[in-house]
Amino acid sequence: MKNQNLLLIDDDKEDQEIFLEALVKVSTVASCITMQDAAVALQKLSANDIFPDLIFLDLNMPGMNGEQFLLEIKRCEKLRKVPVIILSSSSHLSNIQLSIDLGAGHFITKTNPYEEFLQELSYLLN
Amino acid sequence: MKAPSGTNDEWYFLSGGGEMGELIRRFNWSGTSLGPPGQWPQSLRLTLSIILSSKFPMLLWWGDDLVQFYNDAYRESLGDNGKHPKALGQKAKDCWPETWHIIYPLINKGLTRAEATWGEDQLIPIYRNGKIEDVYWTYSYSPVFGETGNVEGVLMVCTETTKKVLSRKLLEGSEQRFRMMAESTDIFIATSDRSGDANFFNKAWLNLTGRSLDELLQFGWADLIHPDDRDEFVSNYMKANRNRTSFKGEFRILNKNGQYSWLLAKGPARFDSEGAFVGHISSCVDITTHKKTEQRLKESEQEMRSIVESAHFPIGVYVGRKMKIKLANKAMMEVMGKGYDVIGKSYFEILPELGSQEIFQKLKDVYTSGTPYHAVNQRVDIFINGKLRKHFFNYSFTPLFNTAGKVYGIVNTAADVTELNFATLKVRESERNLRETILQAPVAMCIFRGPRHVVELANKRMFELWGKEAEEVMHKSIFEGLPEAKNQGLEILLDHVYRTGNTFSAQGERLKLPRDGKLETIYLNFVYEAYREPGGEISGILAMAIDVTSQVTTHQKIEEVVDKRTKQLAEANYDLQKSNDELAQFAHIASHDLQEPLRKISIFTQLLENKIGKAMDDPSRDYLRKIRKSSSRMHKMIKDILTYSELIKEVKAFTEVDLNQVLESTIMDYELLIEQRGANVKYEKLPVIIAVPLQMSQLFGNLMGNALKFVHQERSPVISISTSEVSLTEKQKLNLDTGLEYVKIRFADNGIGFNEEYKEQIFNIFQRLHGKSEYEGTGIGLALCKKITLNHFGGMNAEGSSENGAVFNIILPLKLSEK
Numbered sequence: 001m002k003n004q005n006l007l008l009i010d011d012d013k014e015d016q017e018i019f020l021e022a023l024v025k026v027s028t029v030a031s032c033i034t035m036q037d038a039a040v041a042l043q044k045l046s047a048n049d050i051f052p053d054l055i056f057l058d059l060n061m062p063g064m065n066g067e068q069f070l071l072e073i074k075r076c077e078k079l080r081k082v083p084v085i086i087l088s089s090s091s092h093l094s095n096i097q098l099s100i101d102l103g104a105g106h107f108i109t110k111t112n113p114y115e116e117f118l119q120e121l122s123y124l125l126n
Numbered sequence: 127m128k129a130p131s132g133t134n135d136e137w138y139f140l141s142g143g144g145e146m147g148e149l150i151r152r153f154n155w156s157g158t159s160l161g162p163p164g165q166w167p168q169s170l171r172l173t174l175s176i177i178l179s180s181k182f183p184m185l186l187w188w189g190d191d192l193v194q195f196y197n198d199a200y201r202e203s204l205g206d207n208g209k210h211p212k213a214l215g216q217k218a219k220d221c222w223p224e225t226w227h228i229i230y231p232l233i234n235k236g237l238t239r240a241e242a243t244w245g246e247d248q249l250i251p252i253y254r255n256g257k258i259e260d261v262y263w264t265y266s267y268s269p270v271f272g273e274t275g276n277v278e279g280v281l282m283v284c285t286e287t288t289k290k291v292l293s294r295k296l297l298e299g300s301e302q303r304f305r306m307m308a309e310s311t312d313i314f315i316a317t318s319d320r321s322g323d324a325n326f327f328n329k330a331w332l333n334l335t336g337r338s339l340d341e342l343l344q345f346g347w348a349d350l351i352h353p354d355d356r357d358e359f360v361s362n363y364m365k366a367n368r369n370r371t372s373f374k375g376e377f378r379i380l381n382k383n384g385q386y387s388w389l390l391a392k393g394p395a396r397f398d399s400e401g402a403f404v405g406h407i408s409s410c411v412d413i414t415t416h417k418k419t420e421q422r423l424k425e426s427e428q429e430m431r432s433i434v435e436s437a438h439f440p441i442g443v444y445v446g447r448k449m450k451i452k453l454a455n456k457a458m459m460e461v462m463g464k465g466y467d468v469i470g471k472s473y474f475e476i477l478p479e480l481g482s483q484e485i486f487q488k489l490k491d492v493y494t495s496g497t498p499y500h501a502v503n504q505r506v507d508i509f510i511n512g513k514l515r516k517h518f519f520n521y522s523f524t525p526l527f528n529t530a531g532k533v534y535g536i537v538n539t540a541a542d543v544t545e546l547n548f549a550t551l552k553v554r555e556s557e558r559n560l561r562e563t564i565l566q567a568p569v570a571m572c573i574f575r576g577p578r579h580v581v582e583l584a585n586k587r588m589f590e591l592w593g594k595e596a597e598e599v600m601h602k603s604i605f606e607g608l609p610e611a612k613n614q615g616l617e618i619l620l621d622h623v624y625r626t627g628n629t630f631s632a633q634g635e636r637l638k639l640p641r642d643g644k645l646e647t648i649y650l651n652f653v654y655e656a657y658r659e660p661g662g663e664i665s666g667i668l669a670m671a672i673d674v675t676s677q678v679t680t681h682q683k684i685e686e687v688v689d690k691r692t693k694q695l696a697e698a699n700y701d702l703q704k705s706n707d708e709l710a711q712f713a714h715i716a717s718h719d720l721q722e723p724l725r726k727i728s729i730f731t732q733l734l735e736n737k738i739g740k741a742m743d744d745p746s747r748d749y750l751r752k753i754r755k756s757s758s759r760m761h762k763m764i765k766d767i768l769t770y771s772e773l774i775k776e777v778k779a780f781t782e783v784d785l786n787q788v789l790e791s792t793i794m795d796y797e798l799l800i801e802q803r804g805a806n807v808k809y810e811k812l813p814v815i816i817a818v819p820l821q822m823s824q825l826f827g828n829l830m831g832n833a834l835k836f837v838h839q840e841r842s843p844v845i846s847i848s849t850s851e852v853s854l855t856e857k858q859k860l861n862l863d864t865g866l867e868y869v870k871i872r873f874a875d876n877g878i879g880f881n882e883e884y885k886e887q888i889f890n891i892f893q894r895l896h897g898k899s900e901y902e903g904t905g906i907g908l909a910l911c912k913k914i915t916l917n918h919f920g921g922m923n924a925e926g927s928s929e930n931g932a933v934f935n936i937i938l939p940l941k942l943s944e945k
Contacts, residue, residue, distance in 0.1 A: 018726075018729050018730075021733060089722055096820075111725050111761060111764075111765060113728070113758060113761075114728060
């Protein structure tokens with residue numbers, strides 16, 4: 001089984017909670033590490049403290065934002081191959097375009113109905 | 127006589143020798159002191175053989191008797207009917223009695239002293255041709271030695287030079303005569319040799335120039351020629367020398383008084399008796415007086431002619447009773463109008479049309495009486511170019527008297543005053559017209575006369591404009607009659623026009639003029655134009671003016687209003703723009719920020735429902751459901767507003783978009799729904815266009831979503847997508863760029879459709895035709911679609927009917943205009 005070790009980077013605690021709730025619903029085997037600070041996450045990833053199969057990334061964050069994180073991770077030889085799913089409250093076309101351009105594998109809009117979110121997450125993990 | 131034939135060996139030395147050889151051989155020498163030839167000494171034989179074989183005249187005297195021998199060459203000088211042939215074998219003394227006194231001493235000199243003698247061109251007369259002739263000789267007498275060593279004979283070798291001597295003597299004689307003649311004449315005579323160098327100048331030359339012969343010979347003669355004449359004459363002379371021809375010329379030469387004398391030179395080429403060129407002989411005569419007279423004559427005639435020719439008024443000179451035209455200047459010929467070939471012809475012939483106008487008679491009268499005739503402004507009709515034209519002339523016929531006091535001709539002067547007559551009439555007429563025009567003019571007009579701008583004429587409108595009665599201003603300086611006009615800058619303008627003649631015009635000039643006793647501001651368009659006399663000098667100013675006060679004030683008012691309105695409009699526009707931008711920004715921020723809490727409300731509601739759903743009573747569950755539904759609906763609305771607001775300020779990233787791919791991915795997105803509804807989607811091949819990819823996806827997604835949403839309950843949905851070109855008339859109708867190519871994509875369904883009357887409204891934002899309970903939606907979809915097509919410089923419209931479903935036409939350019 002792959003894509004079972006997840007890393008969620010989101011500064012919003014409630015969103016983290018919603019994500020985890022959803023995760024429990026769609027997968028019984030997946031485990032998820034949550035982080036509020038992208039810079040810390042990048043540091044840990046670089047230091048091999050964590051090695052997720054899949055990274056869920058919020059864009060709009062204080063400090064290092066999602067785009068910066070994405071740029072950094074795609075620059076790094078070792079981390080480049082880890083798929084990154086953008087999880088953003090923005091549905092702004094330019095945000096989506098930029099993320100895809102930066103190498104994001106998928107873009108999930110938080111504002112979609114909860115059911116859709118569950119479907120998408122389920123699709124990604126199974 | 128002894129035949130020589132038998133004694134060949136005896137005569138061997140006398141062989142040949144022509145006539146004389148023959149005679150010698152036949153001669154009976156026995157009868158002479160020499161004896162027969164067989165006894166002749168060797169020296170005689172040798173000498174004879176030389177003589178007979180020579181072509182040069184030779185004569186030999188031999189022995190004590192001086193017996194003579196001579197050859198054929200010599201025989202010629204003896205002539206006919208003279209000493210030949212008797213002289214052969216004769217004793218010298220017998221042969222030459224007439225010249226013995228000359229010859230003998232010469233012979234004797236050879237005989238006795240053995241000396242040779244040379245004589246050149248010596249006269250030794252000789253009897254020949256029946257008379258004694260004076261003959262000149264060049265000769266040599268030389269002794270001939272015999273075997274004994276004594277002189278035995280004398281040989282004379284000679285040639286006759288009579289001709290040469292005579293011709294020389296002749297030449298000498300003529301030369302002397304020439305010199306005598308040359309020296310004693312007043313004609314200037316000089317000669318030159320074949321190389322062109324002067325070798326003789328006579329006394330007349332020396333007297334004229336005051337130079338010595340040597341000076342003149344050193345080519346000094348050429349230096350004395352006037353510089354203006356020198357080159358031509360000298361080159362003429364040198365040419366004659368080269369070509370051995372004669373020359374002729376006139377030139378001035380510096381005389382001893384330091385003045386120039388005119389000489390006429392003639393120089394024939396000289397040849398000697400043999401015909402060889404020996405040079406030139408020139409004779410010159412002094413033609414100074416003649417030249418001066420000629421010059422004076424020429425000058426005075428020239429002067430007179432040029433006076434006549436240059437005169438601008440017509441002058442003619444007619445001579446004799448027939449009035450032959452001796453002189454007529456251009457002006458006269460033009461008046462006559464008969465061309466420029468009239469000189470030498472009769473006045474009567476040239477101008478026959480004047481015969482009937484009593485002019486011929488007047489000419490004849492003047493000629494006979496010697497009294498001049500003057501006419502003033504008299505009509506004379508002349509044919510010009512075949513047409514009889516009316517002219518007016520001032521003219522005179524003045525008699526010319528010869529030295530004897532008799533009239534020999536007439537001077538005719540004339541002045542054509544025709545145009546002057548007509549012009550005066552015209553000026554009067556046009557002035558009258560002008561005055562009439564001014565008085566009748568529909569604008570204010572007047573004439574100011576003189577430097578003080580005295581009002582000479584003004585029409586009613588002008589008086590009204592001035593705000594004065596006629597009697598207040600007429601015949602006064604305008605600034606006297608209208609003192610209110612002073613110091614408003616008009617003085618300078620009027621003075622300037624009067625001085626320079628430059629027209630001045632003004633538009634909407636502001637002035638203060640009296641109206642009902644008060645000064646009022648009025649606005650004028652006016653023109654000041656110089657008023658000129660027929661001669662061109664400025665005598666006044668013509669003024670025209672139009673009161674444009676009401677136009678100007680109205681215009682000012684309109685401008686004020688327009689200014690104000692423009693300003694307001696600009697402000698409103700600015701505000702509108704600002705609020706538009708703010709609105710778009712607000713919509714974006716608001717909708718974006720509103721989403722967050724709403725999303726969480728929605729999700730946590732759902733989580734709550736999931737958690738305690740089963741334990742909930744029905745009303746509670748219903749509340750929860752309503753909360754969820756409301757938030758879901760609000761979420762959709764916010765999302766659409768967000769999308770729409772983003773469309774407004776989208777930075778467009780146009781690129782090539784394959785619409786087939788867009789449509790296919792749209793179909794894929796809706797795969798589930800299509801399947802659920804059992805819909806049949808048919809489509810044609812679509813073009814590749816330049817567009818914003820995401821907007822194309824939104825456009826197709828919305829239309830597909832609508833088609834799948836508004837399905838008819840009684841028929842299974844069929845969605846068909848087809849394309850066509852957009853015709854020129856369609857482009858014009860839809861207000862599209864006719865220079866671009868467009869594609870029309872027809873999106874048709876067989877759903878519930880809509881009433882035709884809503885075909886415009888359905889594109890309004892938040893416009894809904896159906897209740898929320900029937901069909902979900904925010905009412906933004908079609909507005910968004912239209913906005914997208916407009917963003918792409920295309921358009922969109924709808925055709926609808928309740929029976930057949932809806933059709934949406936999307937029109938998009940294939941490529942964007944380069945503008």
